[in-house]
Amino acid sequence: xxxxxxxxxxxxxxxxxxxxxxxxxxxxxxxxxxxxxxxxxxxxxxxxxxxxxxxxxxxxxxxxxxxxxxxxxxxxxxxxxxxxxxxxxxxxxxxxxxxxxxxxxxxxxxxxxxxxxxxxxxxxxxxxxxxxxxxxxxxxxxxxxxxxxxxxxxxxxxxxxxxxxxxxxxxxxxxxxxxxxxxxxxxxxxxxxxxxxxxxxxxxxxxxxxxxxxxxxxxxxxxxxxxxxxxxxxxxxxxxxxxxxxxxxxxxxxxxxxxxxxxxxxxxxxxxxxxxxxxxxxxxxxxxxxxxxxxxxxxxxxxxxxxxxxxxxxxxxxxxxxxxxxxxxxxxxxxxxxxxxxxxxxxxxxxxxxxxxxxxxxxxxxxxxxxxxxxxxxxxxxxxxxxxxxxxxxxxxxxxxxxxx
Amino acid sequence: xxxxxxxxxxxxxxxxxxxxxxxxxxxxxxxxxxxxxxxxxxxxxxxxxxxxxxxxxxxxxxxxxxxxxxxxxxxxxxxxxxxxxxxxxxxxxxxxxxxxxxxxxxxxxxxxxxxxxxxxxxxxxxxxxxxxxxxxxxxxxxxxxxxxxxxxxxxxxxxxxxxxxxxxxxxxxxxxxxxxxxxxxxxxxxxxxxxxxxxxxxxxxxxxxxxxxxxxxxxxxxxxxxxxxxxxxxxxxxxxxxxxxxxxxxxxxxxxxxxxxxxxxxxxxxxxxxxxxxxxxxxxxxxxxxxxxxxxxxxxxxxxxxxxxxxxxxxxxxxxxxxxxxxxxxxxxxxxxxxxxxxxxxxxxxxxxxxxxxxxxxxxxxxxxxxxxxxxxxxxxxx
Numbered sequence: 001x002x003x004x005x006x007x008x009x010x011x012x013x014x015x016x017x018x019x020x021x022x023x024x025x026x027x028x029x030x031x032x033x034x035x036x037x038x039x040x041x042x043x044x045x046x047x048x049x050x051x052x053x054x055x056x057x058x059x060x061x062x063x064x065x066x067x068x069x070x071x072x073x074x075x076x077x078x079x080x081x082x083x084x085x086x087x088x089x090x091x092x093x094x095x096x097x098x099x100x101x102x103x104x105x106x107x108x109x110x111x112x113x114x115x116x117x118x119x120x121x122x123x124x125x126x127x128x129x130x131x132x133x134x135x136x137x138x139x140x141x142x143x144x145x146x147x148x149x150x151x152x153x154x155x156x157x158x159x160x161x162x163x164x165x166x167x168x169x170x171x172x173x174x175x176x177x178x179x180x181x182x183x184x185x186x187x188x189x190x191x192x193x194x195x196x197x198x199x200x201x202x203x204x205x206x207x208x209x210x211x212x213x214x215x216x217x218x219x220x221x222x223x224x225x226x227x228x229x230x231x232x233x234x235x236x237x238x239x240x241x242x243x244x245x246x247x248x249x250x251x252x253x254x255x256x257x258x259x260x261x262x263x264x265x266x267x268x269x270x271x272x273x274x275x276x277x278x279x280x281x282x283x284x285x286x287x288x289x290x291x292x293x294x295x296x297x298x299x300x301x302x303x304x305x306x307x308x309x310x311x312x313x314x315x316x317x318x319x320x321x322x323x324x325x326x327x328x329x330x331x332x333x334x335x336x337x338x339x340x341x342x343x344x345x346x347x348x349x350x351x352x353x354x355x356x357x358x359x360x361x362x363x364x365x366x367x368x369x370x371x372x373x374x375x376x377x378x379x380x381x382x383x384x385x386x387x388x389x390x391x392x393x394x395x396x397x398x399x400x401x402x403x404x405x
Numbered sequence: 406x407x408x409x410x411x412x413x414x415x416x417x418x419x420x421x422x423x424x425x426x427x428x429x430x431x432x433x434x435x436x437x438x439x440x441x442x443x444x445x446x447x448x449x450x451x452x453x454x455x456x457x458x459x460x461x462x463x464x465x466x467x468x469x470x471x472x473x474x475x476x477x478x479x480x481x482x483x484x485x486x487x488x489x490x491x492x493x494x495x496x497x498x499x500x501x502x503x504x505x506x507x508x509x510x511x512x513x514x515x516x517x518x519x520x521x522x523x524x525x526x527x528x529x530x531x532x533x534x535x536x537x538x539x540x541x542x543x544x545x546x547x548x549x550x551x552x553x554x555x556x557x558x559x560x561x562x563x564x565x566x567x568x569x570x571x572x573x574x575x576x577x578x579x580x581x582x583x584x585x586x587x588x589x590x591x592x593x594x595x596x597x598x599x600x601x602x603x604x605x606x607x608x609x610x611x612x613x614x615x616x617x618x619x620x621x622x623x624x625x626x627x628x629x630x631x632x633x634x635x636x637x638x639x640x641x642x643x644x645x646x647x648x649x650x651x652x653x654x655x656x657x658x659x660x661x662x663x664x665x666x667x668x669x670x671x672x673x674x675x676x677x678x679x680x681x682x683x684x685x686x687x688x689x690x691x692x693x694x695x696x697x698x699x700x701x702x703x704x705x706x707x708x709x710x711x712x713x714x715x716x717x718x719x720x721x722x723x724x725x726x727x728x729x730x731x732x733x734x735x736x737x738x739x740x741x742x743x744x745x746x747x748x749x750x751x752x753x754x755x756x757x758x759x760x761x762x763x764x765x766x767x768x769x770x771x772x773x774x775x776x777x778x779x780x781x782x783x784x785x786x787x788x
Binding site for chain 2: 080081082083085086087118121122123125126127129130132133139141142143145146148155156157158160161164165168323324325347349352353355356357358359360364377
């Protein structure tokens with residue numbers, strides 16, 4: 001019997017239950033609570049503090065991809081005039097609204113409000129506009145100006161702009177959901193969010209161990225709670241148990257893959273429909289992805305002081321709202337910190353802000369670290385942009401070079 | 406006899422960048438990539454803002470640029486799923502076509518321009534590269550304050566970089582000059598039915614490529630000369646009246662096809678069209694506040710958010726005002742913001758009984774393909 005390429009985490013079952021609860025609650029157990037759809041970079045802490053439930057269409061898009069439903073849903077939306085090259089998360093979510101019976105979980109329940117923060121891309125605005133028109137529900141845009149300049153501190157006028165909009169957001173939520181905002185509640189929620197993000201950061205740091213206790217699929221699967229349940233007690237509890245299990249792996253010298261000979265860094269969102277199959281191409285060469293640029297996006301600590309000011313600064317300064325110069329520098333740091341032998345960049349057709357500039361970043365990171373890089377052209381959801389054989393050949397060629405050097 | 410203004414515009418658009426400095430001696434140029442660029446500020450700083458466009462023009466003799474050396478092409482920097490505007494403009498930069506520019510100003514618009522700005526900064530290290538990050542939430546009560554501060558920051562950067570002082574008086578002079586240009590372009594559009602659409606497109610596009618003072622003088626003379634002229638005869642008794650909507654129109658192919666088929670463009674909602682010159686800047690009060698205010702009040706592009714139906718309302722009003730028979734969507738392949746707006750705009754037009762056509766374009770779209778689609782659309786309009 002061939003050796004299993006994946007060591008399943010014991011917390012996996014718990015993770016599934018937690019996510020199932022998350023979706024079920026929003027659909028069937030709301031008890032009158034208002035429901036918001038929010039983008040992955042929205043300051044959800046404010047909503048939670050007001051007792052508003054939040055669902056993440058991006059997470060749902062990933063789910064559609066992982067379950068192989070994205071292609072069908074995208075085709076439905078393309079039939080309505082949406083171009084084939086638009087984000088497959090967005091199209092999967094719109095497809096699920098049009099044909100919920102063909103969609104995982106029967107689609108997401110109708111939102112009462114939409115909260116869109118453009119700190120991750122401009123696409124989310126267009127996506128949420130389409131959702132707002134479809135359901136005829138109010139949309140709030142939180143506009144976080146992109147940071148082209150690598151400054152040590154955020155420009156004051158940018159912070160002031162975002163902070164003022166957070167006030168508008170609270171007013172918007174109070175008006176449309178009839179929930180009251182309380183500062184004390186927000187502090188509690190931020191405290192819970194900080195506990196979860198700190199644990200998630202510690203878990204990621206544990207991957208500096210050799211062998212690494214986690215591989216990319218583990219990181220991608222286990223990031224879900226810190227994205228969609230950040231600010232809840234359940235989220236903190238989950239990461240406590242996950243951290244204990246990961247720490248135990250490290251203590252016992254147990255790696256995520258059977259034999260770790262090469263340590264790699266991953267850039268961009270996962271190829272969800274091929275999550276295991278794709279990374280297994282590397283496991284065949286004893287290569288483990290010990291760190292990535294994506295799942296760390298939710299390990300930022302909300303800054304102290306005035307909670308709204310902290311939220312404004314944190315959500316404006318996220319990885320994807322910063323220049324490619326900044327992102328290259330972070331990658332270079334990760335290469336050093338995690339003792340990485342090479343890096344793989346997913347040129348993700350669905351995600352231009354994440355992918356444009358990768359060709360230059362690959363050169364920069366290689367020049368600075370001496371580590372080889374590989375770029376894979378694919379998509380986070382849509383398998384029509386995934387050419388199985390050419391990808392396999394490229395991965396093999398990259399790994400053969402590494403083996404020989 | 407003075408040169409014919411229309412010929413000058415045509416010549417500028419046919420080859421805008423080659424020999425720019427020789428054509429406008431003593432002028433300094435700064436590239437811009439969007440109609441949201443605060444051109445008055447650049448002008449007050451002593452520059453001519455020059456729009457970088459994927460216009461078809463002859464290759465420069467030497468392929469040496471300020472980029473990473475010979476043979477460096479845009480494919481080495483941008484994925485194949487990037488729009489032709491970004492790819493072509495970077496290509497021209499790498500070929501050395503933009504060495505006459507002392508700087509390049511990006512205006513944060515879409516995800517692609519965001520990426521291109523950083524790529525540019527990295528690959529043209531000796532060039533002054535800046536971005537004014539425009540607010541997206543146009544209706545936000547805070548957008549004006551933010552944009553004023555962002556513009557002040559840009560002014561401070563220009564002043565430090567070029568060792569200059571940009572005074573309010575200089576800004577007011579530039580604002581007047583640009584308002585005059587906007588007013589002339591508005592007059593041009595008012596008489597556009599007496600002109601070929603190609604000529605109109607050349608005139609408005611040339612406005613983005615040459616010194617404003619000169620463009621104003623030429624356009625003023627051209628419009629003045631039209632007084633008393635009769636309308637150009639149409640090929641058919643009642644030509645179909647069309648509106649074009651989209652991003653930039655990068656060549657005249659579509660316009661030529663439309664006119665050859667006996668139809669006429671009566672209005673547009675394009676970056677190289679009405680969206681360039683709509684809404685004047687207030688001349689009273691603080692000039693920076695006035696510039697910011699115009700950006701927030703302009704006809705929105707799809708990268709900006711004012712309300713869920715602002716663009717549809719505008720398109721329908723435009724169609725009603727100009728008695729349009731149909732609308733053509735000119736959609737650059739991989740242009741996400743416009744691709745996202747297409748289904749909802751198309752649905753709004755359909756609901757109002759206004760026929761429309763989607764034309765997807767690439768850097769070089771075969772003319773036969775355009776002709777077939779446009780002719781079929783015009784046939785449909787007749788029925």
